[in-house]
Amino acid sequence: MSQDLHRSVLLREAVDALVVDPDGFYIDGTFGRGGHSALVLEQLGEAGSLLAVDKDPQAIAFAGERFAGEPRFAIWHGSFADMDEAAAGKVGQVSGILLDLGVSSPQLDQAERGFSFMQDGPLDMRMDTSRGVSAADWVNTESESEMARVFKEYGEERFARRMSAAIAKRRVEKPFERTLDLAEVVKAANPAWEKGKHPATRVFQAIRIYINGELDDLYQALDKSLQLLKPGGRLVIISFHSLEDRIVKRFIREQEKGPQLPRGLPVMESQINKTLRSVGKAVKAEAQEVGENVRSRSAVMRVAERLPDRAQ
Structure with missing residues (x-):
């Protein structure tokens, strides 16, 4: 299989925010052509491991070749909405989840996939x-x-x-x-x-x-990330349009606030079960990256960290 020219957006920024424990277990929910996965593996120790997920059969085949013989890597064909199924038995044990939303460059650039209005091809657009x-x-x-x-x-x-x-x-x-x-x-x-x-x-x-049910998948993945992440585990999401980013931003904000309780209820702030804390501000691609990869210009990355559950 020929080398794809896909450039992973916010590559270093995303992986640096994601990998908090080199011996941890991580999920790359959107493998694409493995740019983020490759850098995650570089930062993991021998005890660390990475599960990649992708809907696209071409991505699955590419992963099998690119990471053949890498014992710390596994690939699963399906949607990141079902990553709890892919990571069965890992509830509360995941050190980080990365979701790079949108369409990968190979999907856009292959006319036969039908994603592009700039090239003539069969009108398909299915990621799977x-x-x-x-x-x-x-x-x-x-x-x-x-x-x-x-x-x-x-x-x-x-x-x-x-x-x-x-x-x-x-x-x-x-x-x-x-x-x-x-x-x-x-x-x-x-x-x-x-x-x-x-x-x-x-x-x-x-x-x-x-x-492709992209927004429904995103809602499901966000909810499941709370079950999968361990305390201190990171959720890193790169969005490419305002619909996705609003969903992610709202989700993180709601989890930071915790359940909305009736006004006047005698509950202390320390008793509210908040599940996430935002890490830093939203990150956008710098001018150099945009100049090298125009598709990065609309990217927005948000990072959140899983908080320990409050004792009941």
Whole structure:
């Protein structure tokens, strides 16, 4: 398998924040092409270990080659939403969990994966090509109103109704099969292009997020991280758009506050079971990294640490 040109975003920053114990057990919930995993393994001692997770069969195959013979490494095919299943028996024993959200460069750059509106390819967009509904199946069969909802909710697209109407009208004449075909129809339906952004960007983002269940997976993974992490264990999450980052930011803030109790309840601050504490401020890629890898410009990294449970 040829060497991929994928660059892991915020590589050093993420791994430095993640690895607090070189002999610990870690989870890389989004293996991609293993950039973060490789650096984690460099920082682990002989007793340390890393479990990587990925939906993409290509990533699983790549991991098998890249880390063949590495006894401290294991790979699991599936979503990070099910990392508790992948790490069965490790509840409360995980030293760190890393989630690098979004699409990996190989997925974007391979036209046949159907993620890109800049290259012509089959309209697929599934991260796990072994299951699920493709983007073509979805845009050719979904109701116009539901498409509009998805474009608005997951793409924050203000012209969602115009675009869904244009898609519904065109598919009657000819079903959508190719990425550039869909991009052209959406482009024509967009009356106000954003400077520096392709007019189909938000619709493609929305379809990808929806058919891959990305936000649902994120909600589940965040909840499960609380069960898996040991006290002092780190949760490191890199987001690439505002929808993801808002979910992560809100989750950490809520866990820092603890359960919301009725006003006036005679409970001391020290008795409230807070589960996380935020570590530092949100981190963004520096100018040099953005210059070398334009995809890092929208990345935001947040770090939190698992607190011990209060004695009941």
